Amino acid sequence: MAADAKLSHTAAMILQAISAGVGYGFSIMEMTGLPSGTVYPAMRRLERDKLIRSQWEKQSIADAEQRPPRKYYNLTALGKSTLEASRKRYPLLERLISTEEASSR
Amino acid sequence: MKPSADQIFDALDETILRSAALLIPAVQRSEWHREWHAEFWHVRRSCRTTGSFSWPAHREITAFCLGSFPDAFCVLRQSWLPPSQPARTPAAPRPRLDGSAAQYLLCLFVVLAVCVILARLEPGVRAETDTSRYQVSPGLILIQAARSGDNLTPSISADLFRNWKATRQRYFDQFAFYRTARETAPVSSAHVARWRVAHASLNLFSMLGLQSRFASAATEDDRDVPSVILSHETWTRDFGGNPHILGGLIRFGHRTAKIAGVLPYGSWRLPGRPDAWILEPDAQLASDAPEGGLGYLLAHLTPRGESEMLGDHVPIAHDGDPNDLELCGVSFANRLQGPWGIYRFALFLALLALPAVTSVTLGESNYSAHRPSRKITFIRWTFLGAKFALIASIANFASLDLSYWCASTYSPLAEFFQLVWCFSICLFGFRWALSDQRQRCPVCLRRVSHPAQVGLASRTFLGWNGTEMMCMGGHTLLHVPSLPTSWFSGQRWLYLDTSWEFLFADSGLL
Numbered sequence: 001m002a003a004d005a006k007l008s009h010t011a012a013m014i015l016q017a018i019s020a021g022v023g024y025g026f027s028i029m030e031m032t033g034l035p036s037g038t039v040y041p042a043m044r045r046l047e048r049d050k051l052i053r054s055q056w057e058k059q060s061i062a063d064a065e066q067r068p069p070r071k072y073y074n075l076t077a078l079g080k081s082t083l084e085a086s087r088k089r090y091p092l093l094e095r096l097i098s099t100e101e102a103s104s105r
Numbered sequence: 106m107k108p109s110a111d112q113i114f115d116a117l118d119e120t121i122l123r124s125a126a127l128l129i130p131a132v133q134r135s136e137w138h139r140e141w142h143a144e145f146w147h148v149r150r151s152c153r154t155t156g157s158f159s160w161p162a163h164r165e166i167t168a169f170c171l172g173s174f175p176d177a178f179c180v181l182r183q184s185w186l187p188p189s190q191p192a193r194t195p196a197a198p199r200p201r202l203d204g205s206a207a208q209y210l211l212c213l214f215v216v217l218a219v220c221v222i223l224a225r226l227e228p229g230v231r232a233e234t235d236t237s238r239y240q241v242s243p244g245l246i247l248i249q250a251a252r253s254g255d256n257l258t259p260s261i262s263a264d265l266f267r268n269w270k271a272t273r274q275r276y277f278d279q280f281a282f283y284r285t286a287r288e289t290a291p292v293s294s295a296h297v298a299r300w301r302v303a304h305a306s307l308n309l310f311s312m313l314g315l316q317s318r319f320a321s322a323a324t325e326d327d328r329d330v331p332s333v334i335l336s337h338e339t340w341t342r343d344f345g346g347n348p349h350i351l352g353g354l355i356r357f358g359h360r361t362a363k364i365a366g367v368l369p370y371g372s373w374r375l376p377g378r379p380d381a382w383i384l385e386p387d388a389q390l391a392s393d394a395p396e397g398g399l400g401y402l403l404a405h406l407t408p409r410g411e412s413e414m415l416g417d418h419v420p421i422a423h424d425g426d427p428n429d430l431e432l433c434g435v436s437f438a439n440r441l442q443g444p445w446g447i448y449r450f451a452l453f454l455a456l457l458a459l460p461a462v463t464s465v466t467l468g469e470s471n472y473s474a475h476r477p478s479r480k481i482t483f484i485r486w487t488f489l490g491a492k493f494a495l496i497a498s499i500a501n502f503a504s505l506d507l508s509y510w511c512a513s514t515y516s517p518l519a520e521f522f523q524l525v526w527c528f529s530i531c532l533f534g535f536r537w538a539l540s541d542q543r544q545r546c547p548v549c550l551r552r553v554s555h556p557a558q559v560g561l562a563s564r565t566f567l568g569w570n571g572t573e574m575m576c577m578g579g580h581t582l583l584h585v586p587s588l589p590t591s592w593f594s595g596q597r598w599l600y601l602d603t604s605w606e607f608l609f610a611d612s613g614l615l
Contacts, residue, residue, distance in 0.1 A: 026144045026151070026169075036144075036172025041179035048183055068143040 010034065012086040014042050015075065016097045018052055019083055023072035031097055043073060051079035111153075114163045118145065118170045125173035130184045137180060141173050206488060206550040209541070213495040220502035229509030229519065232370050233444050244406040245313070246434035247375070248421060258376075259284060261402040261432075263391040266306070269402075270387065276410030281309040282390060284400025285377045288357045292343045300339065302357060303379035304400075306387055310334070312405060315373075317366025330354070332365035332384045339380040340367045357383065376401060404434065447524050448501050455500075455531030463536045466595060467543055476600070477547050488550055489542050496534035500527050544583070546576035547598060553583045562588060569593045579605050 007015065017031045029039050046052045052073045062069035075083065087093050122145060126138045148169045152162040224230040250260035266282040283305035291297045310317065317334050333355060335344075344350050354361050362383050373379075385393070394400075421432040459465060467489075477485075504526035512519040544552050553574035560570030571586035571593075582599040589595070 024144070024147070025140070026147050029169075030151075036169045037175035038172075040172060040176035044176065044179045044183065068139075068146050070143045070147070071140045 007082060007086045007089075009090060010038060011042055011046060012083065012090050012093055013097065014039060014046065015051065015079060015083045015086065016093050018073050019075050019080070020097050022097075023074060024070050025073075046079070047073070050076055051082055052076060110158045110163075114167070115149075118166055121167070121170040122173055125170075125177040128174070128177040129180050133180060133184070137177070141170075141176075145170065205552055206545065210488075210491055210495065213492065213499065217495055217499045217502065220499055220506055223506045224502045227506060227509050228370070229512045230505045232372075233505060233509060233519075244411050246404055246406060246436050248402040248404050248432055248434050251420065251431040251433040259399040259401055262399055263387075263394045266400075266402050267387050267391050269404075274407075276407055276413065277404040278407045279308065279312055279405035280306075281312045281403040282306045282387075282400055283309055283377070283379075283382070284390075284394065284398055285379055286395075286398075290355055290357050290381070292355070296343075298339075298343050298380075300380035301378065303377055303382045304390055304393065305382045305384055306390060307384045309382065309384065309403070312403060313375075315368065317368050331360070331362045331389075333357075333362040334366050334368055334382045334384070335364060336368050336373065336380050337370035357381075375403075444501075444505055444520075444523060447520060448504070448527055451504070451524050451527035452497060452500070452531055455528050455535060458528075458532055459535050459539075462532060463539055464595070465539065467539070481548055485542075485545075485547055485550065488545075489538065492538040492542070493535060496538055497531060500530035500534060503530055543596065544574070546578065546581045546583075548580035548600075549576065549578045551576055551578055553581070559584070 013032045013034070014028055017028045020031075022028050022031045025036070025040055025043065028034070028043075029036055032039070034042075043052065043054075047054060053076055054071050054073050056071050057069050059069055122138065122141050125141075126134050129137045145166075148166055152165050153159070154162075224234070248261060249258065252260075261282070263282060263284065266280060269277070270280045283303045285301050285303045287299060288302045289297050289299050290302075340346060340350075350364055351366065353364050355364055356362075365384075368382075421434050504523045507526045508519045508522040541552075546553055553576050555577075556572045556574045558570075559573045560568050562570050564570065569584065569586055569590075570588065571584060574583045574585070575581070576583075579601060581601060583596060584593075584599060585596040586593045
């Protein structure tokens, strides 16, 4: 997929949230205010288009915190360049979800 | 130990997740469910901050779990695509049924399926639809006293029937007669039933064109024993639907008759509603009739009679009755045509009345050079046609379901209700379909949204005022005037060119 492909605002928000370090579905929901029925299908499509990739966290980390292991997402190189193009298109994106805000959560 | 409310909701949420998981292809299911289950754990922990039960928290958790369905559908759709298929790229608007349009059709189809299933389950509807398949002889009328009016009442004596049958008739070539009476019949050693018995001429069923089920052949010994035909209700109610009673003897009062058959369910449309019919020779009918006992006379019209006796009620001149009774012939063709005739009539009435309740135009006018392609126009009209077809089918089955909900077999009241229901559903359904179509983008069939008020009513002569709505795919704007004027009387579509696309990223990747 070309890096200059246009993203919808929703997809751009999700990419921005992942870029800001919010790597889990539920955390992205909290950060963007989008419902689960929007966030997860959008992430499937972003992953299908190789803009993000997913990885299971280590079982040992989850065991240490006595919770099930989570699948987390991060941007690919293509995802980063697409997000960069989307930021030009949606200039308020970075203000909506800034890296500082994400890291404070 | 009683489960707590939290446990019940947890079980419900888990059920939702597991149900959604069933939509996922088997190879991806365990990983998909693992991810949702892990997120569910975090959602629960985040929402249940207090130890006590909280409705808002549970609502939020359940809403999260319900989001698994769109995700499951997304995974399912992706699994249907061939692996080599490239990702969807933003492109020019393609003619396709948008989700809401497809869902709309799917909803209508589900409603139709439910109506059809109900129709198959309701005995009244089954009887009605089955009866419509019977071939009933045309040209039949019921002759009765003119004073009875629309009510089908017994008013003819057996003597008059014999008289008419014996003399040459110009307008009729066949007669049949029956009269009903209450009689007892011992159906078992312990139970004596009280039936409404019709004493009928031998040719009654052949004249009506009705064939009884399990008809047993007559033997030499049966010459002096009259045959009796049971109604389907009597057969199932008093004999438990036992086919082995056929050919057996049964006593009616002082007389014995042989059970010769069972009339199919709901096929009897004539007045009287008998439980059984005893077929007797004409002489016996007249001799056994009680003093003043009256019955129903059926006549079959000759071709000349059919051409001259038009209408539902026709006066009949005769000179065969010493009492000089005024007679009329009542056509019961309507009773024999089944539900399809009523459905067709209701459909016709609804289409006729449709322009009176809504505008039948679709707001096709536009004031831009852009026009949808023929393919897009074809899909749009196909969508409208599919909606009309589904609504018309729903009206057929739903009207039968509603009319025969309580009636187990034919009744004039049920027919009237069928007509009313069918007409109402067709009329308001078509109106709904048209108003829905008027609010769908002609390019992508999405419903337009985000209404905005434009202009002022006091400045109508300077510019239009009304409501503007937009297609979220960025294809069109819909302008609906608040005050129709001579230069802007109906709604208009404004087709947007590609320069608007950047505002509508919806047609892009996601």
